[in-house]
Amino acid sequence: xxxxxxxRLIRALLRQEVDRTPIWIMRQAGRYLPEYRALxxxxxxxxxxxxxxxxxxxxxxxPLARYDLDxxxxxxxxxxxxxxxxxxxxxxxxxxxxxxxxxxxxxxxxNLPIPDPSEELNYVLDAIGLIQNELKGRVxxxxxxxxxxxxxxYMVEGSGSKDFSKIxxxxxxxxxxxxxxxxxxxxxxxxxxxxxxxxxxxxxxIFDTWGGILSPNDYLHFxxxxxxxxxxxxxxxxxxxxxxxxxxxxxxxxxxxxxxxSGADALGIDWMTSLAEAKHKVxxxxxxxxxxxxxxxxxxxxxxxQAAQEMLDVYAGAPGHVFNLGHGIxxxxxxxxxxxxVETVHSYVGTRxxx
Amino acid sequence: xxxxxxxRLIRALLRQEVDRTPIWIMRQAGRYLPEYRALxxxxxxxxxxxxxxxxxxxxxxxPLARYDLDxxxxxxxxxxxxxxxxxxxxxxxxxxxxxxxxxxxxxxxxNLPIPDPSEELNYVLDAIGLIQNELKGRVxxxxxxxxxxxxxxYMVEGSGSKDFSKIxxxxxxxxxxxxxxxxxxxxxxxxxxxxxxxxxxxxxxIFDTWGGILSPNDYLHFxxxxxxxxxxxxxxxxxxxxxxxxxxxxxxxxxxxxxxxSGADALGIDWMTSLAEAKHKVxxxxxxxxxxxxxxxxxxxxxxxQAAQEMLDVYAGAPGHVFNLGHGIxxxxxxxxxxxxVETVHSYVGTRxxx
Numbered sequence: 001x002x003x004x005x006x007x008r009l010i011r012a013l014l015r016q017e018v019d020r021t022p023i024w025i026m027r028q029a030g031r032y033l034p035e036y037r038a039l040x041x042x043x044x045x046x047x048x049x050x051x052x053x054x055x056x057x058x059x060x061x062x063p064l065a066r067y068d069l070d071x072x073x074x075x076x077x078x079x080x081x082x083x084x085x086x087x088x089x090x091x092x093x094x095x096x097x098x099x100x101x102x103x104x105x106x107x108x109x110x111n112l113p114i115p116d117p118s119e120e121l122n123y124v125l126d127a128i129g130l131i132q133n134e135l136k137g138r139v140x141x142x143x144x145x146x147x148x149x150x151x152x153x154y155m156v157e158g159s160g161s162k163d164f165s166k167i168x169x170x171x172x173x174x175x176x177x178x179x180x181x182x183x184x185x186x187x188x189x190x191x192x193x194x195x196x197x198x199x200x201x202x203x204x205x206i207f208d209t210w211g212g213i214l215s216p217n218d219y220l221h222f223x224x225x226x227x228x229x230x231x232x233x234x235x236x237x238x239x240x241x242x243x244x245x246x247x248x249x250x251x252x253x254x255x256x257x258x259x260x261x262s263g264a265d266a267l268g269i270d271w272m273t274s275l276a277e278a279k280h281k282v283x284x285x286x287x288x289x290x291x292x293x294x295x296x297x298x299x300x301x302x303x304x305x306q307a308a309q310e311m312l313d314v315y316a317g318a319p320g321h322v323f324n325l326g327h328g329i330x331x332x333x334x335x336x337x338x339x340x341x342v343e344t345v346h347s348y349v350g351t352r353x354x355x
Numbered sequence: 356x357x358x359x360x361x362x363r364l365i366r367a368l369l370r371q372e373v374d375r376t377p378i379w380i381m382r383q384a385g386r387y388l389p390e391y392r393a394l395x396x397x398x399x400x401x402x403x404x405x406x407x408x409x410x411x412x413x414x415x416x417x418p419l420a421r422y423d424l425d426x427x428x429x430x431x432x433x434x435x436x437x438x439x440x441x442x443x444x445x446x447x448x449x450x451x452x453x454x455x456x457x458x459x460x461x462x463x464x465x466n467l468p469i470p471d472p473s474e475e476l477n478y479v480l481d482a483i484g485l486i487q488n489e490l491k492g493r494v495x496x497x498x499x500x501x502x503x504x505x506x507x508x509y510m511v512e513g514s515g516s517k518d519f520s521k522i523x524x525x526x527x528x529x530x531x532x533x534x535x536x537x538x539x540x541x542x543x544x545x546x547x548x549x550x551x552x553x554x555x556x557x558x559x560x561i562f563d564t565w566g567g568i569l570s571p572n573d574y575l576h577f578x579x580x581x582x583x584x585x586x587x588x589x590x591x592x593x594x595x596x597x598x599x600x601x602x603x604x605x606x607x608x609x610x611x612x613x614x615x616x617s618g619a620d621a622l623g624i625d626w627m628t629s630l631a632e633a634k635h636k637v638x639x640x641x642x643x644x645x646x647x648x649x650x651x652x653x654x655x656x657x658x659x660x661q662a663a664q665e666m667l668d669v670y671a672g673a674p675g676h677v678f679n680l681g682h683g684i685x686x687x688x689x690x691x692x693x694x695x696x697v698e699t700v701h702s703y704v705g706t707r708x709x710x
Contacts, residue, residue, distance in 0.1 A: 165650065165685050172654030212606075215648045215681075216629045251567075253609050254628060273609060274571045293570045295520065299527030326570075330520050 001200065001240075002137035009071045009140050010202060013244035013266045013287050015320040021312060022070035023345040024142070025338065026268075027328030028063040029075045033335060035062050046091040050077055053126035060131050064139065066335065067342045071140050071203070072131060074196075076124055078146030078207050081188050082155050084115035095159070102158030106174075109181045114188045117195030124192075128199040143201030145193050147208035147247070148185035148226035152178070164213055171222065182226050190233040197235050197243055205246040205268065206230065212251025219255055224262060231263040246289055250327065253278070260285040271326025275314045284320070291326035292341075297333040301340045308344040317349065356555065356595075357492035364426040364495050365557060368599035368621045368642050370675040376667060377425035378700040379497070380693065381623075382683030383418040384430045388690060390417050401446040402438065405431055408481035415486050419494065421690065422697045426495050426558070427486060429551075431479055433501030433562050436543050437510050439470035450514070457513030461529075464536045469543045472550030479547075483554040498556030500548050502563035502602070503540035503585075504578040507533065519568055526577065537581050545588040552590050552598055560601040560623065561585065567606025574610055579617060586618040601644055605682065608633070615640040626681025630669045639675070646681035647696075652688040656695045663699040672704065 004010065008022035030036055036059060043049040050056060059075040079097055083089040088100030103109060115121055131141055154160070156167040170178050193204050211223035227247050236243045247259060248268025256278055259267050266287035269278050275291050282288065296307045308323075315321040323345045329338070359365065363377035385391055391414060398404040405411060414430040434452055438444040443455030458464060470476055486496055509515070511522040525533050548559050566578030582602050591598045602614060603623025611633050614622050621642035624633050630646055637643065651662045663678075670676035678700045684693070 163685065165653075165687070168648070168650035169653035172650055172658055212627065215626045216632075218648070219627075251606060251627065254632075271570045272567065272574075272606065277571075277609075293523070293527075293573070295523035295527055298520075298524035303527055330518065332520070 004140055005137050006070055006139045010244060012322045015287050017319050020349045021321055021323050021345055023323040023342055024069050024071035025329050026325055029059045031331035032329055032333045033062055051123045053123050053130050056127040057130040061134055071142055073142040080121060081192055082151055084120035085112050087155060098159045103156045106177055109177055112184050117192050125195055125199040128201055132200045140202035142203045142205055143196035144205040145189050147206050147223060148182045149223035150208050150210045151185050152181050153210045186226050186229050189230050194235050203244045208249040211249040220258060224258060228262045256281045275311060287320040289322040290324050294325045294327050294330055297337045304337055304340050305344045308341055312348045359495055360492050361425055361494045365599060367677045370642050372674050375704045376676055376678050376700055378678040378697055379424050379426035380684050381680055384414045386686035387684055387688045388417055406478045408478050408485050411482040412485035416489055426497055428497040435476060436547060437506055439475035440467050442510060453514045458511045461532055464532055467539050472547050480550055480554040483556055487555045495557035497558045497560055498551035499560040500544050502561050502578060503537045503581040505563050505565045506540050507536050508565045541581050541584050544585050549590050558599045563604040566604040575613055579613055583617045611636045630666060642675040644677040644679050649680045649682050649685055652692045659692055659695050660699045663696055667703045
């Protein structure tokens with residue numbers, strides 16, 4: 001393992017002192033960058049891009065060429081696992097992901113294979129190798145997967161959904177079948193994230209996009225518990241270092257106390273939650289990652305600087321905060337505005353003493 | 356005003372003693388009922404149905420013929436105001452509301468008229484008169500409108516949206532223009548709800564479907580404050596009685612304390628919030644209305660009974676709870692399951708003593 005030249009992200013996720021608050025941006029390798037759009041057009045479909053390690057590596061590194069970010073995140077998608085399970089994933093422009101063979105019957109759950117990462121998902125592991133060869137320890141590389149509940153949502157609905165009423169009907173009409181599906185996804189995700197760790201990622205993150213649509217008790221049972229089971233089986237403690245694990249539940253602001261006891265090192269929080277209140281709720285149990293309203297980047301530079309500084313004031317340099325947006329960056333944001341944000345976060349120490 | 360034979364809803368919303376917990380169901384007059392679908396097919400477009408007082412009255416009363424509900428709610432839509440403002444409202448099957456003339460320019464905001472309820476919205480007032488003639492005090496009739504922020508969301512986006520990035524861009528790039536739009540919607544909504552009160556509704560509700568997409572500070576400023584301004588100008592105190600006002604912010608679980616100080620008599624809460632925690636947060640300031648996961652109705656009768664009883668146990672007959680779903684009932688729910696739910700709520704007193 002190449003030692004990290006910039007380990008701010010890792011230190012902040014583990015609540016250790018840092019010289020300045022690290023920043024990375026969810027979906028930093030993506031559509032708001034003209035160089036991404038150019039490459040995307042050449043590459044064919046979205047999944048062809050994801051499955052091409054050379055191009056996935058190039059896309060992963062694009063934002064680092066522009067901005068002084070403190071982390072790279074693997075260019076991939078949370079739906080690689082159901083794709084590898086054979087559900088027939090397609091991305092339809094303007095509509096998001098579609099599964100041509102969604103889960104419809106009990107048999108569909110029973111027949112689901114657990115993908116072997118070194119076979120069906122080897123393109124991800126290859127991309128990690130290429131990226132780390134290019135990064136040479138410049139910044140950490142974050143690997144990721146989707147939460148079992150979130151993957152199940154797409155797999156049962158067959159696509160995104162307004163109400164996710166198919167899987168929510170399944171939860172009440174066929175709870176044991178839902179549990180069986182989640183168990184398979186737990187097993188597949190443990191193997192997948194451990195393979196990413198073995199391939200060299202420096203941190204992992206679990207994206208729980210749809211846990212927030214559940215009632216509080218159901219969130220604990222069907223979304224958080226599967227994530228806990230995964231965390232308990234990840235090889236986060238390497239000989240020489242910890243691979244920090246972050247979990248992010250969109251609309252999970254009411255569950256932060258429970259999430260802080262999940263075994264995760266850090267929690268991602270969305271912009272609908274107050275960072276100050278979140279900090280108070282989780283105490284010194286976990287670090288927090290977030291949570292600027294992504295729409296702030298539609299404002300002028302003065303608006304962006306002010307909003308970022310107000311957020312930085314919550315920790316004021318104390319350990320345990322990774323700056324990020326509260327959700328993925330929007331595709332129509334001006335890339336110059338991202339530069340303003342990164343610069344604001346990095347210059348914070350200069351203008352406001354941390355000690 | 357005909358005296359109410361069943362005033363449980365009004366009493367519960369005002370935190371007075373009731374003999375049993377009242378229940379009504381958001382979207383109780385709607386697509387899950389075969390008699391609604393039959394009438395809907397005859398009526399033409401959705402807006403033609405809404406604008407026909409005779410048919411709107413018939414639809415409003417349909418669920419009361421089936422179930423022993425403790426309230427009727429006017430069959431209408433929150434978008435009647437922007438429709439009356441001339442934005443060209445259409446409902447496209449499977450896509451929801453579309454405005455053919457959305458807000459795109461500063462001029463569009465400046466030119467927006469404030470509808471006179473007795474002119475452009477007289478069909479609503481006529482429907483209220485017809486419904487009250489039919490109800491003859493059997494149960495209270497609830498009138499309603501949308502929150503200014505929620506109406507603005509649709510008016511600026513031109514439709515529903517995944518991210519509402521147009522109006523959220525407006526919030527950061529043109530905040531004064533957004534305020535001007537909200538001010539017009541406050542004025543229009545005050546006139547509209549006061550006209551509904553004058554026409555005879557027994558309670559009013561403000562639906563804030565999209566306040567929950569805002570950051571906490573923005574929620575207070577752009578969503579809650581406009582609702583507070585409306586409440587302060589409503590004629591809720593009639594000579595002989597109070598017209599209770601309920602506000603409902605979907606995904607507003609983190610804002611309940613602030614909402615409890617808004618001047619509203621009651622808060623609607625969605626199913627993502629714990630009723631017990633909500634009760635604790637709001638203390639004796641307001642009543643709570645909610646909040647069964649609408650997906651529970653996909654379960655079998657045993658599941659429904661158990662979930663409803665667990666919810667009833669939170670108040671256990673103490674004043675201040677109106678039973679409802681945490682969101683509108685889903686169109687594909689079995690109407691027989693609604694009967695099970697209503698019966699469970701009404702028989703609760705018999706099986707579990709309230710004193």
